Amino acid sequence: MKFLVTLFFLGVSLFGAAKVVKVDARFQDSKSCKACHHRIVTEWEESWHSRSHYDNDEYFKKSLDYYARKTRKSINSTKIKCATCHNPRISITSTDEEYELEAVMGLDKGSAIDKAVNDASIHEGINCVVCHNIDKIHDEYDASKRGINRVEWTQSGVMTGPYKDAKSPYHKTKHHNFMDKKPNDLCFVCHANDRSRNGLVFTNMQQEYKKGSKSCVECHMGEKHKDVAATYKMYNGEAKIRSVRNHGFKGGHIATMWIDALELKLQEKKKNLLITIKNPQPHNIPSGFGSRELLITIIFKKGSKILKEKNVSLTTYYKRKKGRVSTPHLAKSASKDLSIPAGGKRVLKVAKEQGATSVEVELNYVLVNPEIRSLLKLKDPIWSRKNYITRATLRF
Numbered sequence: 020m021k022f023l024v025t026l027f028f029l030g031v032s033l034f035g036a037a038k039v040v041k042v043d044a045r046f047q048d049s050k051s052c053k054a055c056h057h058r059i060v061t062e063w064e065e066s067w068h069s070r071s072h073y074d075n076d077e078y079f080k081k082s083l084d085y086y087a088r089k090t091r092k093s094i095n096s097t098k099i100k101c102a103t104c105h106n107p108r109i110s111i112t113s114t115d116e117e118y119e120l121e122a123v124m125g126l127d128k129g130s131a132i133d134k135a136v137n138d139a140s141i142h143e144g145i146n147c148v149v150c151h152n153i154d155k156i157h158d159e160y161d162a163s164k165r166g167i168n169r170v171e172w173t174q175s176g177v178m179t180g181p182y183k184d185a186k187s188p189y190h191k192t193k194h195h196n197f198m199d200k201k202p203n204d205l206c207f208v209c210h211a212n213d214r215s216r217n218g219l220v221f222t223n224m225q226q227e228y229k230k231g232s233k234s235c236v237e238c239h240m241g242e243k244h245k246d247v248a249a250t251y252k253m254y255n256g257e258a259k260i261r262s263v264r265n266h267g268f269k270g271g272h273i274a275t276m277w278i279d280a281l282e283l284k285l286q287e288k289k290k291n292l293l294i295t296i297k298n299p300q301p302h303n304i305p306s307g308f309g310s311r312e313l314l315i316t317i318i319f320k321k322g323s324k325i326l327k328e329k330n331v332s333l334t335t336y337y338k339r340k341k342g343r344v345s346t347p348h349l350a351k352s353a354s355k356d357l358s359i360p361a362g363g364k365r366v367l368k369v370a371k372e373q374g375a376t377s378v379e380v381e382l383n384y385v386l387v388n389p390e391i392r393s394l395l396k397l398k399d400p401i402w403s404r405k406n407y408i409t410r411a412t413l414r415f
C-alpha cells in the first residue's frame with residue numbers, strides 16, 4: 020500500500036514540476052553568440068525580451084514588489100513565480116513554507132534559492148537559450164500551465180531552429196516546426212492565459228487570435244528576407260544565404276509601431292458623432308498585458324476656435340479584496356472589456372457640441388493607465404507617453 024502511495028505522488032510531481040536543464044556557461048550569454056550571429060544579437064538587444072528580468076524593467080520590478088508585499092511572500096519566491104515566463108532558465112522553479120520562514124528571518128542569504136534568483140546566467144531574461152533550447156511544447160497540458168511548465172528543454176548546446184540542414188562548429192542544431200511552419204505555438208508558450216492569483220485570466224492572445232491570419236512573427240519579427248543566418252564560413256568556405264527574420268520583436272513599447280495600428284472613421288448622425296474604431300490586427304487592442312490604455316481625444320471646433328475637448332479612455336481596471344484597486348496579477352475581478360476586438364470594431368456615440376463646425380478625433384496608446392501608474396509610483400516617462408496611432412477630421 021505504501022508503495023502505491025509513493026508511486027502516485029511521484030507521478031503527480033513529474034507532471035507538475037518543471038524539469039530544469041542546466042545551461043553550459045558557453046551558451047548562457049548572448050555575447051557567446053555574437054562572433055557568428057552579430058546581427059541577430061544586436062537586434063535582440065533592442066527588444067523587450069532582453070528586458071524581461073527584474074532589474075531591467077521598472078514596471079515589472081514594481082509590480083513584482085507590490086505582489087510580494089500584498090501576498091506577504093518573500094521577493095525571492097515571487098521572483099521564482101514570475102520567472103515561469105519572464106526568466107525561464109532559472110534553476111529553481113518552486114519554493115516552500117520552510118523557505119518563507121527562513122526568508123522572513125533573513126536567514127536565506129547564500130541559500131540555494133537566493134543564489135538561483137541572483138545568478139548572472141539569467142540576467143538576460145528571454146534570451147537565445149530560452150527560445151532556441153525549447154525541445155517540446157506540451158499543448159495537451161492544461162491551459163493554465165505556461166512558460167517553464169509547458170516546455171521541455173534540449174540538452175545544453177543543442178540549438179533548435181528553422182533549418183533542416185544547418186551545421187555549426189560551436190553547437191549542435193535541430194529543426195522544429197515551431198521555429199518554422201508553426202511559430203505561433205512558440206509565442207503562445209508565454210503570450211497566453213496570463214492570470215491573477217485568483218484565477219482571473221486578464222489577457223489571452225491565443226484565445227483572441229483570429230485563425231488564418233498572419234502569424235505573430237510576420238508582424239513582430241518582420242517579413243522574411245535574404246541574409247546570412249551566421250557569418251561563419253561553414254559551407255565550402257562560404258556562409259549560406261538564408262531566409263531570415265528580424266529579432267527586434269518590436270511591439271507596444273516602440274512608439275513608431277503604433278502608427279496606423281487602428282483605423283478611424285467619423286460620421287454625423289442626427290445630433291451625434293459616431294466614432295468607429297476598426298482593428299485590422301489579429302489580436303485585440305489593447306491587449307498583451309492588463310491596464311494598457313487606448314485614449315480617444317475629441318476636439319469640437321468652431322472655425323479655428325476650440326469649443327470643447329473630451330477624453331475617453333478605453334482600459335481595464337482591476338479590483339482585489341474589498342473592492343480595492345489592484346494590479347492585474349492580484350485581481351479578483353475586472354471592469355468591462357472595452358478593447359477593440361481582433362479583426363473587429365467598436366462604435367462610440369458622442370453628443371455633437373452645439374455650434375461646432377468641425378471635429379478632430381485622435382487615437383493614442385498608453386502603456387499603463389493612470390490608476391496603476393500612481394499605485395506603483397512609476398517614474399519612467401515611457402509608461403505615460405502617448406503613442407500616436409491615427410487621427411481624423413469631420414466637417415459638419
Ligand code: HEC
Pocket residue numbers: 049052056059060063068145146147148149150151180181197198199202205236240248249262263264265266
Ligand atoms: C522569443 C523567441 C526567440 C528569441 C529570444 C531568439 N530567437 Fe532566434 N528565432 C526565433 C524564431 C521564431 C526564429 C525563426 C524565424 C523564421 O525564420 O520564421 C528564429 C530564427 C533564428 C535563426 C535563424 C535565422 C533567422 O533569422 O531566421 C538564428 C541563427 C537565431 N534565431 C539565433 C538567435 C540568437 C543568437 C538569439 C539571441 C540573441 C535568438 N535567436 C533569440 C525565436 C527567437
Ligand code: HEC
Pocket residue numbers: 045046047048049051052053054055056147148151178179180181182183184185186187188189190192193194247248249251253259261
Ligand atoms: C563559431 C560560430 C558560431 C557561434 C559562436 C554560434 N553559432 Fe549558431 N550557428 C553557426 C552556424 C555556422 C550556423 C548555421 C547557419 C546556416 O546553416 O546558415 C548556426 C546556426 C544556428 C541556429 C539555427 C539552427 C537551425 O537548425 O536552424 C541557431 C538557432 C543558432 N545558431 C543559435 C546560436 C546561439 C544561441 C549561439 C550562442 C549561444 C550560437 N548560435 C553561437 C555558428 C555559430
Ligand code: HEC
Pocket residue numbers: 067068070071072076079104105107145149150166202205206207208209210235236239240268269270271272273
Ligand atoms: C518564454 C516566454 C516567452 C516566449 C516564448 C515569447 N515571449 Fe514575447 N514576451 C515575453 C515577456 C515576459 C515579455 C515582456 C517583457 C517585458 O516587457 O519586460 C514579452 C514581450 C513581447 C513583445 C512586446 C514587445 C514590446 O516592445 O512591447 C512582443 C511583440 C513579443 N513578446 C512577441 C513574441 C513573439 C512573436 C513570440 C514568438 C516567436 C514570443 N514573443 C515568444 C515572453 C515570451
Ligand code: HEC
Pocket residue numbers: 203206207210224225228232233234235236237238239269270271272276277280299300301302305306307308311
Ligand atoms: C498583422 C500584424 C500582427 C500580427 C499577425 C500580430 N500582431 Fe501583435 N501587434 C500588432 C500591432 C500593429 C500591435 C500594436 C503596435 C505594435 O506593438 O506594433 C501589436 C501589439 C502586440 C503586443 C504589445 C501589446 C501591448 O500593449 O503590450 C504584443 C505582446 C503582441 N502584439 C504579440 C503578438 C502575438 C503573440 C501574436 C501572435 C498571436 C501577434 N502579436 C500577432 C500587429 C500584429
Ligand code: HEC
Pocket residue numbers: 076078079080082083086097100101102103104105165166209210211212213214270271306307308348386
Ligand atoms: C504566463 C506567462 C507569464 C507569467 C507567469 C508572468 N508574466 Fe508578466 N508578462 C508575460 C508576457 C507574455 C508579457 C508581455 C505582454 C506585453 O508586452 O504585451 C508580460 C508583461 C508583464 C508586464 C508588463 C511589462 C511592460 O514592460 O510593459 C508586467 C508588469 C508583468 N508582466 C508582471 C508580471 C508579474 C509581477 C508576474 C508574477 C506575479 C508575471 N508578470 C508573471 C507573461 C507572463
